[in-house]
Every structure is written in structure tokens, then in C-alpha cells.
Amino acid sequence: MTKHLQRDLEVLKQQLLTMGGMVEQATDLAISAVVDRRKDLAEQVLKGDDDIDRKELEVEDECLKMLALHQPVATDLRFIISVLKVNNDLERMGDLAKNIAERAATLCDQPPLAVAKDFRRMAERVRKMVHECIDALVERDVELARRVCLEDREVDEENRRRFAELQQTMKSDPATVERAVSLLSVSRHLERIADHATNVAEDVVFLVDGEVIRHLRLTRARAQ
Amino acid sequence: MTKHLQRDLEVLKQQLLTMGGMVEQATDLAISAVVDRRKDLAEQVLKGDDDIDRKELEVEDECLKMLALHQPVATDLRFIISVLKVNNDLERMGDLAKNIAERAATLCDQPPLAVAKDFRRMAERVRKMVHECIDALVERDVELARRVCLEDREVDEENRRRFAELQQTMKSDPATVERAVSLLSVSRHLERIADHATNVAEDVVFLVDGEVIRHLRLTRARAQ
Numbered sequence: 001m002t003k004h005l006q007r008d009l010e011v012l013k014q015q016l017l018t019m020g021g022m023v024e025q026a027t028d029l030a031i032s033a034v035v036d037r038r039k040d041l042a043e044q045v046l047k048g049d050d051d052i053d054r055k056e057l058e059v060e061d062e063c064l065k066m067l068a069l070h071q072p073v074a075t076d077l078r079f080i081i082s083v084l085k086v087n088n089d090l091e092r093m094g095d096l097a098k099n100i101a102e103r104a105a106t107l108c109d110q111p112p113l114a115v116a117k118d119f120r121r122m123a124e125r126v127r128k129m130v131h132e133c134i135d136a137l138v139e140r141d142v143e144l145a146r147r148v149c150l151e152d153r154e155v156d157e158e159n160r161r162r163f164a165e166l167q168q169t170m171k172s173d174p175a176t177v178e179r180a181v182s183l184l185s186v187s188r189h190l191e192r193i194a195d196h197a198t199n200v201a202e203d204v205v206f207l208v209d210g211e212v213i214r215h216l217r218l219t220r221a222r223a224q
Numbered sequence: 225m226t227k228h229l230q231r232d233l234e235v236l237k238q239q240l241l242t243m244g245g246m247v248e249q250a251t252d253l254a255i256s257a258v259v260d261r262r263k264d265l266a267e268q269v270l271k272g273d274d275d276i277d278r279k280e281l282e283v284e285d286e287c288l289k290m291l292a293l294h295q296p297v298a299t300d301l302r303f304i305i306s307v308l309k310v311n312n313d314l315e316r317m318g319d320l321a322k323n324i325a326e327r328a329a330t331l332c333d334q335p336p337l338a339v340a341k342d343f344r345r346m347a348e349r350v351r352k353m354v355h356e357c358i359d360a361l362v363e364r365d366v367e368l369a370r371r372v373c374l375e376d377r378e379v380d381e382e383n384r385r386r387f388a389e390l391q392q393t394m395k396s397d398p399a400t401v402e403r404a405v406s407l408l409s410v411s412r413h414l415e416r417i418a419d420h421a422t423n424v425a426e427d428v429v430f431l432v433d434g435e436v437i438r439h440l441r442l443t444r445a446r447a448q
Contacts, residue, residue, distance in 0.1 A: 064301065
């Protein structure tokens, strides 16, 4: 590897860490906006989404430049392609945080639903997954990546629990339907952020081990 | 461009068209399973998802090989990167069709809800977008790509209408809550398939015009 490429790869990692941090913070603020009914935090997330979008373009641009300039092969090529994919996932996670913030802003204007409190633990888990998947990528830490994939199952379970609770809420009091549907969306958005984190983690395993766990996992799930 | 690269690019386009066709068909079958209450179609979609996943890996592999072998620059590099991104979008559209099929399978075992019929038009629109975004990519047809982006707004509108209807249904009859929540998911999954088609279309515009409409559109929306 040339020194020049090495330096550029370092810069790319830093950019990705920055973007990961932005997405992590957006997720955090958006869910606090829901649970603590803080419209100001929701607005902060909505305002910050442009920055995440700009960062995505910056990273993509950097990757394209590196591919054209260094014409990397083998591991370096795979790393840059992984960054391109992860970059995409991060931008969509940012979008989902924005969607949560939009729901939060609406919910703040309506009477509270007790069930909203239950989102805190799920949100904490998802925030952690976002952090860990980026760490796993820049450190090429396969063990950490595999842990993220396992955590995704817990989030799916939490999501199912939120769905059951919210359906119960709507059945016992039809006046809650709009608010409960908003919270269903929040739950699903969180679950999707976790899915994206899992995509990133799977890319890390593929990058390091060359093993395609995405589809292995699928085949295993089918066989059970 | 070498003859070898030209031939490989042709193969790549064909693979992408095949995959696009698979996703289009899955979307189509999944929604028929919901509207016509055909569990057999739902099962067909669930079974076919593995093929879409395999195709994704094939396309990704092909792209990596082409990058390493031909070390393309400029337009060819951008095209291959676009294919990588689009490939990812298509796989996720396939997943969403699978999610719809899962909901359909559950709904088939429960008494019908009249509102399910209203999904046909929305589904037809989405299926068309899936078809058009792939055509736009392989033909580098910017006009078609722009049309896909506009169609996305109609789908968003349909999604909002489905949400309003379904909330009304739940409020007037709490016994419908589970089924209505399933249909909410179907509506959202369809809307997300359309979002992915829009991502693809935006990539086409970027590829051909070098214009980043994703974020332009966003800035414009904000300004309104």
C-alpha cells in the first residue's frame, strides 16, 4: 500500500466515525424527544439532518476519488466498497431518526400515552448498536460485529412487545388510535435503525472474513 | 473503453434487469396475496426471496471483479458504483415484498377487511416505479428517472390516505385493530419500496447529470 493511499484511508475512517457519531446523536435526541416530550430536541434533529446528508455526499465523493486515483485492489478495494455501503446505511439511519423526530413533534402536542416510556430501553440498545457497528468497521473487529448481529434479535423482540402493547392500548381506548399509530411508527423506525446497524456489521464480517453471513443466517433461520 | 470492459458492462446490465424483474414480480405477487387473499402467492414470494438474495451477491461479486480487473475511471467507475448501490436497493425491495407476503399470509387466516381492496392502485403504481427505475438506469434515461421521483409523491399521498382510513376503521371497530395494523404495515412497506425506487432514480440522475438531486430536492422542500 502506498503512503498516500494509507493516509487517505485514515481520513476516510475519521469521516465515517464523525458521521456515525452524528447518527448516534440524532437517534438519541429523537428518542428523548418522544419519551421526555421535548419538542426542542425533535427540532434539533430535524435541523441536523442536512448535515448528515452533506456528510454522506462528502464520504461518497472521497471514495470515488480514491477508487479513481489509487485503483486499489484486494482488501483496500473491499474496504472502500464497504465504506460506500455503510455510508448509505448511515444516511438512512439519519433519515429514520428524522422520522422519529417528526412523530415526536406531533406527539408533544397531544396528551401523553404511558406506553411511550417503554421505548427508552429499546432506544438505548439501538443507540449502542449504531456505535458498535461503526467501531467494528474501523477496527475490523469481527467479534464486535457478530455481537451487533445478535443484539438485533433483542431489538426485534422489543419491537414485537411494543406492537402488542400498542394494539392493546388501541383496543381498550379507541381515542388513543392516532397516538398509538405514531408510536407504532417510532417502534418500527427504531427497529429499522437496528437493521441498518446489522447490515453494517454483516459487511464488516464479509470484509474481514470474506464470509457472507447475511445469507448464511437466512439459510439457518429457514432450516430451523 | 476496452472491448472486454464493454462486454462485462453489458453482462452487468442484464443481471440487473433480471434482478429488477424478480423484485417487480415479488412486489406484484405479494400485493395480490393481500388483495385477493391468496396464501399460495404469499408462499411463492417467501420461497423466491432466497433467489433475490443470491442474485444480489452475484451482482456485487461481478462489480468487485470489474473494479479490480479493469480499474475503470470516470463514467464507467460511476456506473459500476451506481450498480452496487442499486443492487442493494433492489435486495431491500425484495425484503419488503417478503414482509408484505408475511402479512398477507396472516391476513388470509382472518376475516377480510374491505379497506384491503384500496391497495391495488397504490401497488400498481409502485410496481411501475420498480420497473421504470431499472429501465432508467440501464438506458441512462434521466427524463424517466425524474418521472419516477415525481411518482413517489403520489405514493406518499396514497400511503397517507391508507393510514387515515385504517385509523378510522380501528376507531369505529376495535375488533379490527390487529388486521388494520397489518394493513398499516403493508402500506408502509409499499411506500418504502417506492422510496428505494426513488433512490435508484436519483442515482441515475447523479450518474448521468452529475447532479445531486437527492439533496437539492430536500433543500427545496425545506424552503417551501
